[in-house]
Amino acid sequence: MDQRRAGKTFPRDFRYGSALNQHLSPLIELQKLDLRIMEITDQRRKIPERLHAVEAPLREAKQLLHDMSAAVEASVKERRAHERDVEAQDAHTDKMRARLSELKTNKEYQAHLFELQMANKKKSEIEDKVLACMERIEQLQQTAKEAQDKVRAAEQVFTKEKQVLDELESRLSVELAELESQQRDRSGKVEPGLLARYAKLKAARKDQPLAAIKGGMCAGCRLQIPPQLVAEVKRSQDLHTCPYCHRMLYWDGDVQADQRPQDQSKPSDLEVGESV
Numbered sequence: 001m002d003q004r005r006a007g008k009t010f011p012r013d014f015r016y017g018s019a020l021n022q023h024l025s026p027l028i029e030l031q032k033l034d035l036r037i038m039e040i041t042d043q044r045r046k047i048p049e050r051l052h053a054v055e056a057p058l059r060e061a062k063q064l065l066h067d068m069s070a071a072v073e074a075s076v077k078e079r080r081a082h083e084r085d086v087e088a089q090d091a092h093t094d095k096m097r098a099r100l101s102e103l104k105t106n107k108e109y110q111a112h113l114f115e116l117q118m119a120n121k122k123k124s125e126i127e128d129k130v131l132a133c134m135e136r137i138e139q140l141q142q143t144a145k146e147a148q149d150k151v152r153a154a155e156q157v158f159t160k161e162k163q164v165l166d167e168l169e170s171r172l173s174v175e176l177a178e179l180e181s182q183q184r185d186r187s188g189k190v191e192p193g194l195l196a197r198y199a200k201l202k203a204a205r206k207d208q209p210l211a212a213i214k215g216g217m218c219a220g221c222r223l224q225i226p227p228q229l230v231a232e233v234k235r236s237q238d239l240h241t242c243p244y245c246h247r248m249l250y251w252d253g254d255v256q257a258d259q260r261p262q263d264q265s266k267p268s269d270l271e272v273g274e275s276v
Contacts, residue, residue, distance in 0.1 A: 031210050034208075037180065044176075047169050054161040054165070058154035058155060060154075061153075062151055064150065065144060069144055075140060076137060079133035086126050093116060100113075201246070210247060210250060213233055213249055218247065221242060221244050223242075223244045225243075233250065
């Protein structure tokens, strides 16, 4: 394919196998900045999730305290209702006792005494309910006190953890601002055609558009690169891409002396091209 491209040409005395890497160097540095920016962005995105998780024990303790307080309040209301019933029952039995002197016959008197006994029994049952409420209230108040202690302890832990996360957010924000400034500066030093291709791959992949060849493998997809392509990446001025993940490849290392071209005296004005 036509390998001539608009843009910079390589100097005549370029070191074989290193010229393309020198040409890509600003782009490689840009990718380092972009990857760190992505890492920071992901860390900042997770901070609210971490804060929510840290706050979970505090929310649980507060919910327990709320439930216990509500239970105490409900039991107090129930106790007061039973106490009113006792008072009403006392008034009722007092009236029944007052009527005893008005009764004419023994049969009426005995019947009235039975009703009075039943009224006293009912009063006793209500008083038992009052006592049960008081015992329950005491237990609930103790549980509420323990819940309040848990809330205080959880608040202290949450406050410390929140401070740590707030400081992390602050540091990351400062670093992100610095990196974005460097990113803009670095982008201006990249050949426009390469930058456009880089941006397209970055948008499509959501990760690194460039990948070094290490140990004969693409550092991006971790798949073995054909030896012929590895050799071409080492020595060629053309821009090659991984046949599997389509990232732009570059050689991260020295080129052996026996891989140098036989004639380095000839000038070269080839532009960066594609091999695929």
